[in-house]
Amino acid sequence: DTAVSQTPKYLVTQMGNDKSIKCEQNLGHDTMYWYKQDSKKFLKIMFSYNNKELIINETVPNRFSPKSPDKAHLNLHINSLELGDSAVYFCASSQDSEETQYFGPGTRLLVL
Amino acid sequence: DAKTTQPPSMDCAEGRAANLPCNHSTISGNEYVYWYRQIHSQGPQYIIHGLKNNETNEMASLIITEDRKSSTLILPHATLRDTAVYYCIVRLPHPPYNQGGKLIFGQGTELSVKP
Numbered sequence: 239d240t241a242v243s244q245t246p247k248y249l250v251t252q253m254g255n256d257k258s259i260k261c262e263q264n265l266g267h268d269t270m271y272w273y274k275q276d277s278k279k280f281l282k283i284m285f286s287y288n289n290k291e292l293i294i295n296e297t298v299p300n301r302f303s304p305k306s307p308d309k310a311h312l313n314l315h316i317n318s319l320e321l322g323d324s325a326v327y328f329c330a331s332s333q334d335s336e337e338t339q340y341f342g343p344g345t346r347l348l349v350l
Numbered sequence: 351d352a353k354t355t356q357p358p359s360m361d362c363a364e365g366r367a368a369n370l371p372c373n374h375s376t377i378s379g380n381e382y383v384y385w386y387r388q389i390h391s392q393g394p395q396y397i398i399h400g401l402k403n404n405e406t407n408e409m410a411s412l413i414i415t416e417d418r419k420s421s422t423l424i425l426p427h428a429t430l431r432d433t434a435v436y437y438c439i440v441r442l443p444h445p446p447y448n449q450g451g452k453l454i455f456g457q458g459t460e461l462s463v464k465p
Contacts, residue, residue, distance in 0.1 A: 242393075271452070279435070281394065281455035294452050328393050337382075339453060341393030 241265050242342035244329050250348045251319055259314045259345045261329030269293075270312035271330040271339065272304060281328070287312055288334070319349045354438045359460040362432075368425040370459050372438030375419040381442055383414060384453070385423045387434040394437065394455075397423065428463045435460050 242263045251257055263270065271294075272284040286294035290306045301317040316323060329342040355373040362368040374383065384399040398405055398412045400421075405412045411424040425432055437458040 273453075280457070281388075281437075281453075283452040283454070286452060296452075330393070337399070338396045339394075341395070343393055344391075 242329055242331055242340050244327075244342040244345050246345060247343065248346050248348075250350065252350055253319055253321060255319050256315070256317045257319060257347075258316070259327055259329075259347070261312045261314070261342060263310055263329075263331040263340070263342075265331055265333070265340060266310075267331040267333045267340075268309060269332045269334060270306065270309075271332075272312065272314050273328040273330060273341075275326040275328060275344070277325070285312075285314075321349050323347060324349045354440060354456050356436070356438055356456060356459045358457060359462070361462050361464060362425075362428045364430060364463055364465050365427055368423075368428040368432065368461060368463070370423040370425075370436050370438075370461065371420065372423070373420050374438070374440050377418050377440050378442075381440045383412065383418075383421050384439040384441060385410070385412065386437045386439065386453070386455075387432075388437070388458070389431075389434040397436075428461075430463050430465065433461060433463045 245260045269288045271286045273281050274284055275281045284296055284298045285304045287306045303315045306312045326344045326346050328344045330339040332339040382399050382401050385397040386394040387397055388394045398407055398410050400412045400414055414421045435458040437455050439453050
């Protein structure tokens with residue numbers, strides 16, 4: 239009965255590859271987010287979707303493309319992976335009226 | 351978005367109250383104060399939030415000064431499981447503010463609860 243789940247938990251890949259991270263929430267929330275936590279532990283928002291529409295797009299390279307097939311899912315596709323993409327990626331969701339964000343367990347991406 | 355300042359680390363004895371301060375001197379009238387924590391290797395977890403009044407829930411209490419320029423998160427009886435990085439965040443509500451949904455995390459306070 240996990241509220242926000244992410245797959246995979248760990249992802250090790252080579253530079254230049256394309257990879258996807260999936261996120262699903264079963265809370266019935268309208269809004270979903272992607273955050274990146276780098277090696278210095280700074281957590282920074284990347285994207286936010288509300289009812290499948292993009293509402294926040296921070297200065298993230300075009301190689302990162304979020305896709306929301308429905309309200310319960312927000313996937314992150316990354317093209318041409320670079321060493322600097324190595325980080326922990328967290329998905330989160332919230333219901334607008336409640337404002338509280340619930341985070342997933344994170345996906346640890348290592349680019350070699 | 352307003353910025354927050356927190357001490358980088360604090361220690362607390364198990365069973366004692368942990369008081370975590372946060373400075374947000376540039377906070378605007380519409381911005382809420384939120385507290386999240388991140389236990390090692392886990393996703394951030396919501397603790398509590400408030401606008402002007404003090405708030406209490408099953409996890410913690412939030413004391414906001416009258417001028418709203420600072421706040422204190424209180425864990426009344428800290429346990430070893432409360433060891434985590436605690437983030438104080440100010441944010442606009444969403445809706446109506448379109449950019450209000452995002453959380454801007456600072457460095458936080460690393461709280462170590464010791465036996």
